[in-house]
Amino acid sequence: MNKQPVYLLDLNSEELKAWVLSLGEKAYRAAQLEQWIYKKSAGSFEEMSDLPQSFRNKLQQAALLFTMTPLEDKKSADGQTRKILFKLEDGQTLESTLMFYENTNSHRERRTVCISTQVGCPVGCYFCATGQQGFVRNLRQGEILEQVLYFVRLIKNTVTTEDRELARKAITNVVLMGMGEPLANYENVRRAVETLNSKHGLELGARQITLSTSGLVPQLRQLAEENLHLELAISLHAATDELRNRLMPINRKYPLAELIPACVNYLEKTGRRPTFEYALFEGVNDSPQNAREVAELLKGINCAVNIIIGNPTASLEFKSSSLAQAQIFQKHLFAGSIFNTIRISKGTDIEAGCGQLKSRWLKEKDEPAK
Ligand code: SAH
Numbered sequence: 001m002n003k004q005p006v007y008l009l010d011l012n013s014e015e016l017k018a019w020v021l022s023l024g025e026k027a028y029r030a031a032q033l034e035q036w037i038y039k040k041s042a043g044s045f046e047e048m049s050d051l052p053q054s055f056r057n058k059l060q061q062a063a064l065l066f067t068m069t070p071l072e073d074k075k076s077a078d079g080q081t082r083k084i085l086f087k088l089e090d091g092q093t094l095e096s097t098l099m100f101y102e103n104t105n106s107h108r109e110r111r112t113v114c115i116s117t118q119v120g121c122p123v124g125c126y127f128c129a130t131g132q133q134g135f136v137r138n139l140r141q142g143e144i145l146e147q148v149l150y151f152v153r154l155i156k157n158t159v160t161t162e163d164r165e166l167a168r169k170a171i172t173n174v175v176l177m178g179m180g181e182p183l184a185n186y187e188n189v190r191r192a193v194e195t196l197n198s199k200h201g202l203e204l205g206a207r208q209i210t211l212s213t214s215g216l217v218p219q220l221r222q223l224a225e226e227n228l229h230l231e232l233a234i235s236l237h238a239a240t241d242e243l244r245n246r247l248m249p250i251n252r253k254y255p256l257a258e259l260i261p262a263c264v265n266y267l268e269k270t271g272r273r274p275t276f277e278y279a280l281f282e283g284v285n286d287s288p289q290n291a292r293e294v295a296e297l298l299k300g301i302n303c304a305v306n307i308i309i310g311n312p313t314a315s316l317e318f319k320s321s322s323l324a325q326a327q328i329f330q331k332h333l334f335a336g337s338i339f340n341t342i343r344i345s346k347g348t349d350i351e352a353g354c355g356q357l358k359s360r361w362l363k364e365k366d367e368p369a370k
């Protein structure tokens with residue numbers, strides 16, 4: 001009877017060891033395999049040159065290294081953003097983005113991957129292209145990790161090897177801000193992040209990994225108890241229940257009076273200062289009064305606000321605010337003593353906004369070019 005091949009990225013270090021032993025191989029072979037996957041960024045079993053050919057043959061038969069195929073690869077005009085649309089084993093698609101940030105006074109050079117955690121999203125925020133596509137399925141642990149490993153390989157294969165620092169840490173940061181709600185796929189996300197962080201895995205610092213959530217309060221409280229201490233971003237977008245209900249249906253389930261204390265609890269338990277994301281949509285949530293409401297809501301909380309110019313979506317209700325409007329909004333937040341920055345979106349020319357590339361791809365698939 002043919003057994004299904006094991007997708008190695010679904011296994012943590014202990015499980016990988018147990019599986020290698022079950023093949024009749026020595027435990028140190030598991031450590032070598034792990035090195036090839038996470039430290040040496042192997043693209044195939046064949047590349048794993050210090051594994052005996054007999055073991056490599058077994059791996060070919062019994063295991064899968066990668067399951068995702070890039071369908072589209074787009075670079076922004078400034079070369080700073082690269083977006084890949086991947087096809088999954090079951091034919092579903094998802095997108096991931098790589099963003100380069102050069103050295104500035106405020107931070108060192110970064111190479112950040114924005115990854116997806118679900119195909120579609122069950123939360124259904126009205127302004128979000130992914131939310132409006134509906135929910136298909138959770139990503140497996142391996143599919144979450146594979147997105148990061150893909151970009152690690154891409155970078156290592158395109159830079160000169162003399163650049164040791166780059167070769168050592170091709171990716172410096174991971175943000176869980178692509179498609180899907182990470183806390184709605186809790187266990188797979190937790191395990192994937194553990195591997196990103198682990199010394200057996202990619203060894204990314206917890207400070208280099210940011211989880212963004214629309215505010216699933218019970219899971220957020222659970223996350224505060226984990227030994228992960230990730231950076232946390234909360235999609236706020238409105239500071240009153242009345243307005244937030246109009247943007248994010250999740251707010252009816254977990255209103256601000258539950259969400260904000262859960263964020264404060266996260267800060268207390270982990271020491272990580274939450275960042276509240278606030279996308280501005282013209283005439284919807286971008287007035288000085290809206291800004292004053294944010295300042296009132298977050299008064300006295302050690303946090304930051306990230307003001308984003310909203311990406312327009314198919315729905316006519318949500319149009320981008322202007323930069324001038326964002327600056328007025330910012331001024332009112334500062335007046336209320338709220339630390340904040342305006343984030344200039346990267347890669348808008350390649351539809352790098354949440355779910356945008358996939359939206360267009362789905363549309364073209366349904367309506368082939370004439
Ligand atoms: N589901 C999680 C993470 C993925 S969404 C969350 O909601 O936090 C990543 C970020 O993109 C979130 O802050 C989300 O609110 C934001 N976003 C979604 N649609 C957007 C749009 N049209 N314009 C600007 N930001 C958007």
Ligand code: SF4
Pocket residue numbers: 121122123124125128129130131132178179180181213214235354
């Ligand atoms: Fe889902 Fe986040 Fe989009 Fe809301 S903003 S629909 S939670 S991906």
